[in-house]
C-alpha cells in the first residue's frame with residue numbers, strides 16, 4: 361500500500377551498525393555493518409571498539425540502505441532509532457545521527473525501545489502482531505518473557521533472567537569448550553553432532569516454589585564448566601559435541617517450557633520468539649513441537665531478523681507513525697538502562713536528571 | 729560563505745553560524761555529560777538566532793578533538809549526518825587550533841604559547857603554537873609533568889595543573905565562534921582543513937580478559 365509509512369530505523373545498541381527501511385510491514389532494506397570480528401579476540405564486545413566502529417559505519421550504512429530500498433531520504437515519513445537499552449556510548453552514536461537526519465530532513469524522530477523492536481520485527485515476516493502477543497526475547501543481553509497488547513504502547517514483563525542472559529551462557533560455554541566467539545552459532549553447529557541426553561545439566565529455577573517466569577543460567581554455566589574440568593583433570597577426552605548438545609538442551613528446555621506456560625496461564629494463543637538466540641535451531645524446533653502440542657501459534661522471524669538489525673527499529677517506527685504516536689524531541693537522550701515498559705520515548709517523557717546520569721555512569725571510569 | 733560550526737570535544741556544547749566575515753550567532757553551554765542531548769537543539773537555536781535557513785548553508789565546520797571520546801563522537805557523527813542529509817562539505821578542525829585562534833583574538837599575540845585541555849586520567853591534550861599562532865608541536869596526550877610548555881598556556885588543562893602550566897589562563901573551553909573563524913580564515917586562504925575523523929590519540933581501551941578462571945581452582949586447561 362502506497363500510503364503506508366516509509367520509515368528508516370537505526371540500531372547501534374551493541375556491535376552491529378544496523379540501518380533498515382520499512383514501508384508499513386514490508387521490509388525494503390536491511391543494511392548491517394558489524395564490528396564482531398574486532399571483538400572476537402577479546403572474547404566479548406569491547407564498548408569503545410564498538411563505538412568507534414559505529415561512527416565510521418553510520419553514514420555509509422544509511423546510504424547503502426537508501427540505495428537498496430531505492431528511496432530518497434526526502435521521501436521518508438519518519439526516522440526511528442534505538443534509544444535504549446544498550447551500551448551507552450554506542451547508543452549515543454545512533455541517537456545523534458538519527459537526530460541530525462530528522463532535523464535536516466524535517467522528519468519526525470522516534471526514539472524506541474530495543475526490546476520492543478525485537479518483537480515488532482516479526483511484522484515484517486508474518487504481518488501485524490495479534491493482540492495480545494506473548495514474546496520470548498533471548499539474546500546475549502536479555503532473556504525475558506513479555507506480554508504485549510499493543511507493541512507501540514504496552515509491553516508488560518512477566519519474567520526475566522536473574523543472572524546471565526541465555527546468549528551469555530552460550531558464549532561462556534563456547535569458551536570453556538574452546539570453540540570461539542560468539543558462542544551461539546558455534547554451539548548450535550557443534551551440538552548437531554552430539555547427544556542432547558548424554559549429560560543431564562540442571563534446569564535453573566524450575567522447582568515448584570521458584571518464580572514461574574524468571575530464568576537463571578549462571579548455575580548451568582558453572583555446572584558445564586565443572587563437568588568439563590573434571591574430565592580434563594581425569595585425563596579423559598571431553599566429548600565436546602555431547603556437552604554442547606546437552607547444554608543447549610537444558611537452555612532450550614527451560615525457555616520453551618516457561619514460554620508455553622506463560623501463554624497458557626495468560627490465555628494467549630500466539631508466541632513470538634525474538635533476539636539473537638532465537639536463531640538457534642534446537643530452540644526453534646523444540647518451541648514448534650511444544651506450541652503445536654499446546655495449540656499455540658508460533659511466530660519466529662528468520663534468523664537474520666532475530667539478531668540486532670535496523671529493520672526491527674524501522675518496523676517499530678513505522679508502527680508508531682501508523683498509529684499516530686507522539687514523536688520524540690530533539691533533546692532525546694540515549695538511555696543505557698531504558699526500562700522495557702518504555703516502548704518509546706515521546707517528547708513529554710523527559711524527566712531530566714536521573715537517567716542521563718545513569719547512562720553516563722554506565723560508561724565507567726575507564727572512558728577517556 | 730555561510731558556515732555552521734560546532735564542537736563537542738571539551739565540556740562545552742557550542743554552535744555558531746559564520747558568514748565568512750563575522751560570527752552571526754553563537755551558543756555555548758557547559759555540561760560535560762549531556763553533549764548528546766544539547767547539541768541538536770543548540771544547532772537549531774543558533775540558526776534561528778542568526779536568521780539563517782539550514783538550506784542556505786555552504787559548509788559545516790566541526791571540532792575533531794582531541795577530546796573525551798563519547799562527547800567527541802556526538803559532534804562528529806552529527807556533522808557527518810548533517811553533511812550527508814543537506815549535501816554539505818564537512819571540514820574538520822583540531823579543537824586545540826580553535827582554542828589557539830580564540831586566545832589570539834583575545835590578545836595573546838607576539839609570543840609562543842601552549843593549549844592544553846583535560847584528557848582525564850591525569851593527562852592533558854596539548855599542542856604548542858609559535859608567536860604567529862601556527863601549531864608547531866602536537867596534538868599529543870601526556871601527563872602535564874612530562875611536558876615543557878611555553879611560558880604562556882591556555883585551556884582547562886593548563887588551569888587544572890598550575891604546577892606544570894604556571895602561566896595558565898583562559899579561554900578554558902573551545903567556542904564554536906572561534907572554530908568557525910579559524911575555519912573561515914583557512915578556507916579563504918585556500919588551505920585544506922582536516923577530514924571529519926576523530927583525533928583519538930589513544931588506542932581503544934580493550935583488555936584481553938584474563939585466562940579463563942577455573943571453577944575448581946588452579947590453572948585451566950584450554951585446548952589449543
Ligand SMILES: [Zn+2]
Nearest residue numbers: 478499635668
Ligand atoms: Zn538485541
